[in-house]
Amino acid sequence: MNYNGLITASLVGLLLTVSSRSVAQHVIDERTYVDDSTRVRLSLYSPPNRFQQITDKIISNKAFQMTYIGVPLIVSGLIVKGEDDHFHDLRNSYIPSFSNHYDDYLQYVPAAAMVGLKIGGVKGRSSWGRMLVSDAFTAALMGISVNALKYSVHVKRPDGSKNNSFPSGHTAMAFMTATMLHKEYGLTRSPWYSVGAYSIASATAVSRMMNNRHWLSDVMVGAGIGILSTELGYYLADLIFKDRGIIRNNLSFEIFDYKRNPSFFGLYMGFSLMPTRFALSSTVSLKASPGSTAGFEGAWFMNRYWGIGGRFLATSMPLSLTAPLSESIPVEIAKRVKRLQSDPLDIASFHVGPYISYPLTDRFLVGTKILAGCNLVPSNTISVLYTSESGEEKERAIANVKTNFSISYGTGTSLTYIVKQNLGVRVFIDYNCSPSRFVSYSTNQEGEAVQYETHKTLNTVVLGASVNVMLW
Structure with a gap:
């Protein structure tokens, strides 16, 4: 049997890890009334309950915004490390002979898209200078973190080739570049930039397991490092540049209606x-x-x-x-x-x-x-x-x-x-x-x-x- 799309495991838990990162707001129920000559929109605010007020306050905190995805991924990766064999068996059961090198290039696609949009004149969050400094900080943090772990922990790869499996560098790179695209264009123009970027990053992570190059824990921790490195890299650049070089502000979701159908x-x-x-x-x-x-x-x-x-x-x-x-x-x-x-x-x-x-x-x-x-x-x-x-x-x-x-x-x-x-x-x-x-x-x-x-x-x-x- 050959179920290439089922290895998920992978994956468990990485596909489209961040679709949008807007600050939490109170719910607004918008109702539209129409007469013969004009359209009047009334926004009726429904006061949140105490539990919702507490969660909204936590969510809007800067530290939470920077860590709420990366830290859980790293912690979850460490927790499932003892169960890596189970998910590896899933790969061996359905696609034991899978081998392809497209993931060597897929990891760079979000970065290429970001630079291409910038060259094409599509305005994102930052000027060229501010973006390059942010990305330089990010790449340095990611590279140091991944290589320090790879050559100190010495985890053998599933295929037995080397002892540098943990964490996955390909996955860290993919999620780092996806988060860059998310920050530059997903937050400022459309959440679907983020959806596309993290879909590609997740496909890279799953492919590393399908190719028998990494364990599940490797890709989960790699994804967490990639996201956290980008958050910290942009934070450091923000401290340096402050308001200089900000071309486009983040989208506002103040009137987003969470009472929509939860498909x-x-x-x-x-x-x-x-x-x-x-x-x-x-x-x-x-x-x-x-x-x-x-x-x-x-x-x-x-x-x-x-x-x-x-x-x-x-x-x-x-x-x-x-x-x-x-x-x-x-x-x-x-x-x-x-x-x-x-x-x-x-x-x-x-x-x-x-x-x-x-x-x-x-x-x-x-x-x-x-x-x-x-x-x-x-x-x-x-x-x-x-x-x-x-x-x-x-x-x-x-x-x-x-x-x-x-x-x-x-x-x-x-x-x-x-x-x-x-x-x-x-x-x-x-x-x-x-x-x-x-x-x-x-x-x-x-x-x-x-x-x-x-x-x-x-x-x-x-x-x-x-x-x-x-x-x-």
Whole structure:
């Protein structure tokens, strides 16, 4: 199977990391009245509640504005470092032979776009001099930070080539240049400059994992360093230049209406758990260890509360035995078994259905969904590795599982925080149920092939987060 678009993992959490960074404002409900000769617009301010006032005050703080994306990315990268193998297994399950060098050039695209716009006469935030000084500070900070970590931590790359994997320099460069474009044009002309820039940066980060050059923690920390370096570089330039060289002020979102329909699209990433144990035969019983899930999810809302959407996910969970194999293979082999040899339990799924959202405040939304769709579990050969009497390592197949296609169902709860006009961050707990039928071919002690059919409901819980573009 080749699902190039599903490795997300990547990604989990990087796609369109910053769509817009305007200062939080009170909600305005605009209503338009029209008579025969004139159009009168009245802005009716609804006073925010105490909780919203506190969050708005925090959000508008300068230190928060500089760190609210970069610091969480770095901290999250350090937290998931111990789980890098799970997301690497996801890559190996779906695109094990992927190799391409376009990411060597993709990282520079936002910078090229920024310079091209400047040469083309499109006015951005800064004059040439102020922009170049800001970018020089930024590049120096990013380069020092990345290289200091690379050559002091000594993390081996997933492909085993070098010991300078952590953090990802390509990703740091991509997010640094994306944040430059965001500051110069995304904040001053249109948030869609930011959307494009961070989409390219996220594609660079995902590609580094797809190419087996970096772990998930490498790209998350690299992205955080790239963003923080740019924030600090521009801050230092602002101290030097003050108001000199500012050509265009930031856009105002004072009248942005957060009561619009909360449609969204973004990357989905989480840790998958399956408490189910299932027997492939009378003697081969397996369980799935915690793994990873990644993909895409989105929904279109008809109003503030009801919508319809779907998701496309890839899951990978390692398999392990739950009982000895003495009855399914000769005793002399069972005594010398070293480990189970098997591909992970891979599940590709597609679901659609209604989405429900309820606003706790203008920025915090609680949601749920009821989905139906299908799962595809690819074929799998399960073997044991054992040591022969001569000391040689050998492999013996104990079961061959056929491709399994089944109808599945899902639900879940989520909490969304609207960080900025076009950016939402969502944490969720999802539950998926898939009544499945497995046909396996096992071997007995005499080496004879025996077919078994197993009916089992696969129950999967996914704990995760997603970063979304809000499609207002």
